[in-house]
Amino acid sequence: xxxxxxxxxxxxxxxxxxxxxxxxxxxxxxxxxxxxxxxxxxxxxxxxxxxxxxxxxxxxxxxxxxxxxxxxxxxxxxxxxxxxxxxxxxxxxxxxxxxxxxxxxxxxxxxxxxxxxxxxxxxxxxxxxxxxxxxxxxxxxxxxxxxxxxxxxxxxxxxxxxxxxxxxxxxxxxxxxxxxxxxxxxxxxxxxxxxxxxxxxxxxxxxxxxxxxxxxxxxxxxxxxxxxxxxxxxxxxxxxxxxxxxxxxxxxxxxxxxxxxxxxxxxxxxxxxxxxxxxxxxxxxxxxxxxxxxxxxxxxxxxxxxxxxxxxxxxxxxxxxxxxxxxxxxxxxxxxxxxxxxxxxxxxxxxxxxxxxxxxxxxxxxxxxxxxxxxxxxxxxxxxxxxxxxxxxxxxxxxxxxxxxxxxxxxxxxxxxxxxxxxxxxxxxxxxxxxxxxxxxxxxxxxxxxxxxxxxxxxxxxxxxxxxxxxxxxxxxxxxxxxxxxxxxxxxxxxxxxxxxxxxxxxxxxxxxxxxxxxxxxxxxxxxxxxxxxxxxxxxxxxxxxxxxxxxxxxxxxxxxx
Ligand code: ATP
Ligand code: MG
Numbered sequence: 118x119x120x121x122x123x124x125x126x127x128x129x130x131x132x133x134x135x136x137x138x139x140x141x142x143x144x145x146x147x148x149x150x151x152x153x154x155x156x157x158x159x160x161x162x163x164x165x166x167x168x169x170x171x172x173x174x175x176x177x178x179x180x181x182x183x184x185x186x187x188x189x190x191x192x193x194x195x196x197x198x199x200x201x202x203x204x205x206x207x208x209x210x211x212x213x214x215x216x217x218x219x220x221x222x223x224x225x226x227x228x229x230x231x232x233x234x235x236x237x238x239x240x241x242x243x244x245x246x247x248x249x250x251x252x253x254x255x256x257x258x259x260x261x262x263x264x265x266x267x268x269x270x271x272x273x274x275x276x277x278x279x280x281x282x283x284x285x286x287x288x289x290x291x292x293x294x295x296x297x298x299x300x301x302x303x304x305x306x307x308x309x310x311x312x313x314x315x316x317x318x319x320x321x322x323x324x325x326x327x328x329x330x331x332x333x334x335x336x337x338x339x340x341x342x343x344x345x346x347x348x349x350x351x352x353x354x355x356x357x358x359x360x361x362x363x364x365x366x367x368x369x370x371x372x373x374x375x376x377x378x379x380x381x382x383x384x385x386x387x388x389x390x391x392x393x394x395x396x397x398x399x400x401x402x403x404x405x406x407x408x409x410x411x412x413x414x415x416x417x418x419x420x421x422x423x424x425x426x427x428x429x430x431x432x433x434x435x436x437x438x439x440x441x442x443x444x445x446x447x448x449x450x451x452x453x454x455x456x457x458x459x460x461x462x463x464x465x466x467x468x469x470x471x472x473x474x475x476x477x478x479x480x481x482x483x484x485x486x487x488x489x490x491x492x493x494x495x496x497x498x499x500x501x502x503x504x505x506x507x508x509x510x511x512x513x514x515x516x517x518x519x520x521x522x523x524x525x526x527x528x529x530x531x532x533x534x535x536x537x538x539x540x541x542x543x544x545x546x547x548x549x550x551x552x553x554x555x556x557x558x559x560x561x562x563x564x565x566x567x568x569x570x571x572x573x574x575x576x577x578x579x580x581x582x583x584x585x586x587x588x589x590x591x592x593x594x595x596x597x598x599x600x601x602x603x604x605x606x607x608x609x610x611x612x613x614x615x616x617x618x619x620x621x622x623x624x625x626x627x628x629x630x631x632x633x634x635x636x637x638x639x640x641x642x643x644x645x646x647x648x649x650x651x652x653x654x655x656x657x658x659x660x661x662x663x664x665x666x667x668x669x670x671x672x673x674x675x676x677x678x679x
Pocket of ligand 1: 158159160161167168169171172269355356357387388389396397398491669
């Protein structure tokens with residue numbers, strides 16, 4: 118184990134520093150901040166996905182690296198779409214990704230509504246905000262276009278007194294929804310549309326999951342977000358590229374509100390996965406259309422789904438390290454994520470035997486009712502994992518495709534007359550087989566050579582094929598679920614009409630037989646099934662009577678680390 122740790126640190130040193138680390142290094146060198154504070158600010162309107170995991174790992178990682186704080190802040194300023202169900206799932210997901218979560222560092226933007234109101238009042242008093250009566254449509258007309266400047270609102274020159282009175286009455290509920298807004302007074306001719314007197318507050322009678330019916334005016338994102346950051350003492354407000362054009366407004370808000378230590382917005386490129394549906398909107402559609410079994414369906418990349426599929430936080434962190442942080446949009450390969458989980462589990466999980474497409478193998482010269490218990494290493498590459506006893510006897514199950522009546526060239530597994538090794542057991546030679554009326558093989562017959570027991574040092578002859586097996590009498594029946602990408606990769610994510618191109622083979626269920634030791638596996642526990650991949654006990658559907666295993670990833674890899 119000592120060796121592994123050394124390797125891990127060596128690898129880390131090779132990874133170069135990203136542009137955000139460079140910015141922070143410089144800020145610290147200039148003495149701008151005493152302590153780094155970052156945040157992850159999800160809107161609780163859906164479940165988190167792997168893209169959010171990138172933001173969580175980036176922000177919490179920076180806080181940790183610089184000995185600062187990481188805040189989870191629910192950006193719950195828009196009451197229409199928000200649900201407590203999402204708040205709870207987000208808490209669980211962030212906790213899982215981060216290992217744990219300091220409850221004192223969990224914040225709710227809606228807790229700042231009073232302060233936001235006060236900052237709006239401050240702007241009005243400074244002559245930097247005004248109440249506007251234009252309708253939404255008129256406001257659009259006045260706004261101008263990318264090519265043409267906008268026009269000042271006729272209400273722009275209201276006095277501070279008048280604005281204060283109107284704003285107070287907006288809050289008191291004197292005006293209809295949508296009839297008045299509070300706007301910043303910036304520049305209707307700005308080439309940046311976001312700076313053309315943006316709306317700061319709107320009247321909307323909506324029930325809020327936290328503040329109930331206390332408010333009938335709600336702040337807009339571009340006004341609320343910088344204030345939330347500033348109130349919490351966030352130093353580096355890291356967001357994705359689509360907010361780049363909003364940065365001048367972000368800076369305007371923190372400047373005009375006169376925060377002593379204004380936070381700084383930094384944008385990076387979103388994580389995209391090639392041919393994988395990530396957007397909240399699309400995941401939601403798959404759920405609502407009943408195409409998947411809820412938000413945590415293991416075929417998706419919501420964090421809940423990745424967890425249920427058997428990914429570990431370590432594998433997701435490693436994936437983020439490999440995919441890097443940059444300003445340029447790009448797309449990462451799902452195969453790289455698969456590589457990360459294989460690498461993570463390789464030395465940590467026992468290697469067991471499971472048969473997903475069983476056919477009987479009868480060892481005709483093995484005593485009728487005898488069972489012997491073979492000592493089997495749990496992980497040949499990690500002896501510290503010890504050994505277990507695996508029962509062996511006369512009738513086994515093997516994989517159907519490990520036997521062929523007429524094999525092609527280079528097929529080294531079982532066929533009449535051929536000898537193979539039964540993994541962890543003996544050499545067997547195929548003598549015969551039985552078929553049903555349709556010609557399907559129902560039994561394969563063999564003889565075994567007692568001299569060839571695994572671990573006995575036998576080396577008089579070699580065989581080219583090794584196959585795995587389970588003893589029929591003691592095997593545990595189990596459901597094995599094999600997954601593929603939910604979208605059809607060949608055809609791309611979307612159909613011409615905008616619907617999602619669902620892969621009909623994305624879930625295949627196999628009635629299987631597994632080693633008896635696996636009957637005791639707990640939900641969420643994972644294993645390697647030799648030759649098949651890594652599997653996890655499903656946390657939703659698995660029971661002791663009917664175990665269900667999800668395939669996390671197969672053994673085959675198409676990704677090669679650089
Ligand atoms: P979606 O685009 O899936 O609808 P969102 O951006 O609307 O997600 P938010 O709750 O607003 O979801 O996001 C919270 C944070 O996560 C934001 O800071 C956002 O920039 C970041 N984030 C969202 N998607 C990604 C992604 N694919 N890669 C990296 N960060 C992301
Ligand atoms: Mg959003």
